[in-house]
Amino acid sequence: MATLATMETYRNYIDGRWVDAEGGEVFESTNPADRRDIVGVVAKSSKEDVDRAVEAARAAYNTWRLVPAPKRGEILFRAAEALVKHKQRLGELVTREMGKVIAEGLGDVQEAIDMAYYMAGEGRRLAGETVPSELPDKDAKSFRVPIGVFALVTPWNFPTAIPAWKIFPAIMAGNTVVFKPSSLTAVCATELVRILADSGLPKGVVNLVNGPGGEVGEYLVSHPGIDGVSFTGSSAVGMKVARNCSLHGKEFSCEMGGKNAIIVMDDADIGLALSGVLWGAFGTTGQRCTAASRLILHRDIHDGFVDRLVTMTKALKLGDGLKAGTDVGPLVSDEQLRKVQHYVQIGKSDGATLLLGGQHANHGDLAYGNFMEMTIFVDVRPAMRIAQEEIFGPVLSVLKARDFDDAIAIANGVNYGLSASIYTRDVNMSAQAEKELDTGIVYINASTIGAEIQLPFGGMKRSGYGNKKDAGGRGGALDLYTRWKVVYRDYSGRLQRAQID
Ligand code: UN1
Numbered sequence: 001m002a003t004l005a006t007m008e009t010y011r012n013y014i015d016g017r018w019v020d021a022e023g024g025e026v027f028e029s030t031n032p033a034d035r036r037d038i039v040g041v042v043a044k045s046s047k048e049d050v051d052r053a054v055e056a057a058r059a060a061y062n063t064w065r066l067v068p069a070p071k072r073g074e075i076l077f078r079a080a081e082a083l084v085k086h087k088q089r090l091g092e093l094v095t096r097e098m099g100k101v102i103a104e105g106l107g108d109v110q111e112a113i114d115m116a117y118y119m120a121g122e123g124r125r126l127a128g129e130t131v132p133s134e135l136p137d138k139d140a141k142s143f144r145v146p147i148g149v150f151a152l153v154t155p156w157n158f159p160t161a162i163p164a165w166k167i168f169p170a171i172m173a174g175n176t177v178v179f180k181p182s183s184l185t186a187v188c189a190t191e192l193v194r195i196l197a198d199s200g201l202p203k204g205v206v207n208l209v210n211g212p213g214g215e216v217g218e219y220l221v222s223h224p225g226i227d228g229v230s231f232t233g234s235s236a237v238g239m240k241v242a243r244n245c246s247l248h249g250k251e252f253s254c255e256m257g258g259k260n261a262i263i264v265m266d267d268a269d270i271g272l273a274l275s276g277v278l279w280g281a282f283g284t285t286g287q288r289c290t291a292a293s294r295l296i297l298h299r300d301i302h303d304g305f306v307d308r309l310v311t312m313t314k315a316l317k318l319g320d321g322l323k324a325g326t327d328v329g330p331l332v333s334d335e336q337l338r339k340v341q342h343y344v345q346i347g348k349s350d351g352a353t354l355l356l357g358g359q360h361a362n363h364g365d366l367a368y369g370n371f372m373e374m375t376i377f378v379d380v381r382p383a384m385r386i387a388q389e390e391i392f393g394p395v396l397s398v399l400k401a402r403d404f405d406d407a408i409a410i411a412n413g414v415n416y417g418l419s420a421s422i423y424t425r426d427v428n429m430s431a432q433a434e435k436e437l438d439t440g441i442v443y444i445n446a447s448t449i450g451a452e453i454q455l456p457f458g459g460m461k462r463s464g465y466g467n468k469k470d471a472g473g474r475g476g477a478l479d480l481y482t483r484w485k486v487v488y489r490d491y492s493g494r495l496q497r498a499q500i501d
Contacts, residue, residue: 022045029185292421412437
């Protein structure tokens with residue numbers, strides 16, 4: 001276990017240099033599986049640090065936007081190679097700082113690797129259109145241009161993947177960025193930026209400022225030197241960001257929560273559905289915006305399914321994600337633990353039946369961590385708060401549906417719309433579900449989590465503000481980080497009038 005004396009300080013990265021916060025202040029990032037373990041001491045920034053970072057990004061933008069995109073992509077290719085080389089170390093760091101089990105810590109880094117290779121290649125495409133003109137000797141084309149300086153504000157639940165979703169496409173497209181990660185995973189964020197810095201990125205293209213979201217994050221996103229904001233986090237903060245950006249004409253994308261449902265129909269492969277429910281509800285300790293927090297069971301299979309689910313859930317081992325055999329890690333912080341416990345109380349007082357879990361687990365090895373038992377509520381009605389609000393923990397609300405239409409209505413009857421899933425063997429029913437589920441992502445015979453980076457990621461309704469998705473695919477990240485420019489070139493040497501001649 002590290003002690004403060006041996007501890008490295010994780011500094012800000014501004015204009016190509018690792019620097020302390022102006023005020024010299026620091027904060028600690030701790031291991032959620034054992035709060036005595038300090039993962040790192042991190043620079044605690046203030047407004048002055050943000051000003052310097054924005055200034056550096058503005059200056060770098062003038063030259064970076066003119067670097068040919070394939071050359072920008074080459075730097076990401078080198079970063080991808082470095083991430084592969086350091087995958088094990090970084091994966092362990094993700095687990096130590098955020099708590100997810102090591103297989104998922106490695107998966108987090110793998111998602112960053114995937115995005116790095118994908119965007120490295122995109123540097124050689126970044127395609128626009130060439131279309132025929134309606135007039136002779138005239139050509140017409142469109143191409144993507146960068147937008148300027150982006151503020152990237154990221155959550156703690158994917159400490160390397162979500163920053164990668166945002167930073168890599170933004171810089172490949174020619175923008176420069178100021179990156180403000182969650183303070184809970186500042187060390188992982190710093191390691192990611194180190195890899196980029198060591199991959200030959202010119203100074204000022206990526207700037208990192210660590211510090212409290214309420215102060216540093218808010219100041220950053222409303223800074224007049226910022227042209228666009230990409231935010232992933234809570235709905236309350238996202239709404240504020242969206243309002244502020246609209247007011248000042250900034251590009252923005254806010255990815256927020258979910259209340260994702262898995263529907264299991266009476267004809268489903270029950271074993272397959274059970275494994276998908278366990279993975280979706282308790283993987284990452286329920287701390288994904290795509291987590292399955294509602295299970296909608298066809299009434300004919302409800303009781304048998306719940307029995308098997310409880311038995312399988314009891315067999316999952318809660319513990320330190322770095323230890324072999326652990327299935328589910330801690331919650332990221334004490335604050336999250338309290339929030340999840342509060343929802344358990346709400347569920348009980350709203351009349352749902354607590355079938356399993358519901359307690360803070362603090363016996364033996366778990367004494368110093370933020371561990372929460374895996375929790376299952378049955379007799380949940382659609383209007384209950386535990387069936388409507390995002391809990392972001394290992395709490396599953398089970399609802400009963402009469403038939404397919406009822407199941408779809410329950411699934412859609414929430415303000416969120418990120419991810420949904422249906423288990424059925426009926427091909428027609430799966431096609432209907434695909435059409436009717438009002439979510440950005442639909443899974444058929446698979447859980448609600450595990451989106452891949454080559455397609456857009458984002459939700460409908462309150463799951464996202466801004467008309468752009470911030471990650472994945474050309475319809476996602478590239479649309480957010482670029483604008484279309486159109487050029488008409490008339491080489492006829494005479495006045496030609498479109499729509500008239
Ligand atoms: C998130 O929880 O914010 O689709 C992102 C998934 C992951 C990303 C989740 N690839 O579950």
